[in-house]
Amino acid sequence: xxxYRTLRVAxxxxxxxxxxxxxxxxxxxxxxxxxxxxxxxxxxxxVRDVDAPRDVxxxxxxxxxxxxxxxxxxxxxxxxMGGLEPARTSILHALSSGADVVxxxxxLLATHGAEIYDAADQVGASVYYEAAxxxxxxxxxxxxxxxxxxxxxxxxxxxxxxxxxILDRMDTEGADFAEVLADAQRLGYxxxxxxxxxxxxxxxxxxxxxxxxxxxxxxxxxxxxREGITSIDASLIxxxxxxGYVVKLLAVCERIEDASGTxxxxxxxxxxxxxxxxxxxxxxxxxxxxxxxFVEAEAAGxxxxxxxxxxxxxxxxxxxGDVVSAARHHIAGGVGVGExxxxxxxxxxxxxxxxxYQITLEVSDETGVLATVAGILSEGRVSIAxxxxxxxxxxxxxxxxxxxxxxxxxxxxxDLSDTVVRLAASGVVERVVSVLxxxxx
Numbered sequence: 001x002x003x004y005r006t007l008r009v010a011x012x013x014x015x016x017x018x019x020x021x022x023x024x025x026x027x028x029x030x031x032x033x034x035x036x037x038x039x040x041x042x043x044x045x046x047v048r049d050v051d052a053p054r055d056v057x058x059x060x061x062x063x064x065x066x067x068x069x070x071x072x073x074x075x076x077x078x079x080x081m082g083g084l085e086p087a088r089t090s091i092l093h094a095l096s097s098g099a100d101v102v103x104x105x106x107x108l109l110a111t112h113g114a115e116i117y118d119a120a121d122q123v124g125a126s127v128y129y130e131a132a133x134x135x136x137x138x139x140x141x142x143x144x145x146x147x148x149x150x151x152x153x154x155x156x157x158x159x160x161x162x163x164x165x166i167l168d169r170m171d172t173e174g175a176d177f178a179e180v181l182a183d184a185q186r187l188g189y190x191x192x193x194x195x196x197x198x199x200x201x202x203x204x205x206x207x208x209x210x211x212x213x214x215x216x217x218x219x220x221x222x223x224x225x226r227e228g229i230t231s232i233d234a235s236l237i238x239x240x241x242x243x244g245y246v247v248k249l250l251a252v253c254e255r256i257e258d259a260s261g262t263x264x265x266x267x268x269x270x271x272x273x274x275x276x277x278x279x280x281x282x283x284x285x286x287x288x289x290x291x292x293x294f295v296e297a298e299a300a301g302x303x304x305x306x307x308x309x310x311x312x313x314x315x316x317x318x319x320x321g322d323v324v325s326a327a328r329h330h331i332a333g334g335v336g337v338g339e340x341x342x343x344x345x346x347x348x349x350x351x352x353x354x355x356x357y358q359i360t361l362e363v364s365d366e367t368g369v370l371a372t373v374a375g376i377l378s379e380g381r382v383s384i385a386x387x388x389x390x391x392x393x394x395x396x397x398x399x400x401x402x403x404x405x406x407x408x409x410x411x412x413x414x415d416l417s418d419t420v421v422r423l424a425a426s427g428v429v430e431r432v433v434s435v436l437x438x439x440x441x
Contacts, residue, residue, distance in 0.1 A: 008043040010070045013080035016312035023056035036327035044070045079103040100326040104131035110205035110221045128322035136314035137307045143213040151298040152214040155253040159206040161289035161309040162190045162197035163249040199228035203272045207251035211270040216343035225350040227273035245276035246284045267346045281440040351414035360433040365400040380419030383409040
């Protein structure tokens with residue numbers, strides 16, 4: 001047996017992911033030592049409740065409630081507690097004590113990433129977070145390392161498995177949103193309170209992380225435009241299918257160049273919303289609770305990363321990959337790879353983004369209504385590409401209700417938003433059913 005140097009590894013948290021990480025460290029210690037060039041000793045596992053049930057049978061003597069004492073003297077600290085506190089304090093403590101940190105905490109990095117990276121730089125430590133953006137999918141290293149010499153133009157990602165599961169079943173089965181959400185909760189894909197998923201908060205956190213890496217710019221969470229999927233119903237899914245689209249909750253990170261001279265020459269946009277994706281696009285074929293990240297780079301072209309976006313053992317795979325990387329860094333010595341945010345590109349508000357749209361309206365089935373709607377769109381600098389109309393007759397013989405689905409050419413978000421407000425107040429529109437962006441065409 002090779003005589004390896006031993007590195008002490010502290011684990012903070014033993015939930016679905018943490019317990020799997022601990023189990024794999026213990027079962028595959030010899031294999032991991034050969035890969036890392038160091039023996040990885042699991043020094044202990046800090047938890048709130050030592051006696052709580054775990055997904056993996058682990059030696060009880062490893063557990064402690066004293067995270068601070070466990071951190072001291074550890075070479076690598078794995079933070080899998082989740083949440084902002086005490087995770088932030090524990091990570092800063094680990095870095096100040098000279099340990100490298102591995103985390104899957106997307107909320108923490110999206111909120112306090114700049115502070116954490118700066119603390120790591122001050123002491124020459126490294127922060128690894130492959131599992132924080134897309135679960136088991138390797139996307140952090142490709143963006144930070146493999147594409148560091150390229151210019152990333154755009155990222156479109158399905159980065160939340162819960163919403164993809166819901167939208168996929170609505171599309172393939174014609175199921176109702178509430179029905180599928182209940183199934184997702186029963187299967188463990190969604191929490192009892194699904195707000196973080198269905199309202200886009202989880203995806204927004206991941207979008208901030210991906211955009212910061214791709215564009216070498218610090219992207220605060222409050223700069224990410226966010227919309228959820230709770231307004232998506234079966235009729236919108238059917239309209240999308242009829243038009244050749246599928247609805248996906250997308251994280252879109254985009255480099256925008258302005259040759260008009262009216263704004264910054266180069267800026268970025270980071271946004272999360274339900275969007276129409278052509279059924280011919282690779283992201284349209286991402287089914288179930290899977291995730292995928294589609295990257296468009298200037299030299300490398302189009303790249304897609306696909307796989308499980310969540311799950312205890314799947315996410316543990318990404319965490320252990322980071323642990324091996326951290327161990328190799330310890331053995332080799334020197335300062336680890338830091339975060340590059342020197343580009344410092346301005347972040348555009350959603351109103352400055354240009355894309356295509358599908359607007360669904362309910363109007364009275366009367367002569368001249370469509371002409372009025374077209375006139376309002378034209379005045380708002382929104383050009384119509386397609387129009388489809390269906391009519392539901394009034395059983396009492398009065399004017400029926402017409403549903404108009406309008407596809408637009410590319411338009412400025414602010415122009416589109418202002419125009420929709422005018423449509424809603426026009427007197428001819430009974431209801432603005434939805435406004436969906438079109439991405440990936």
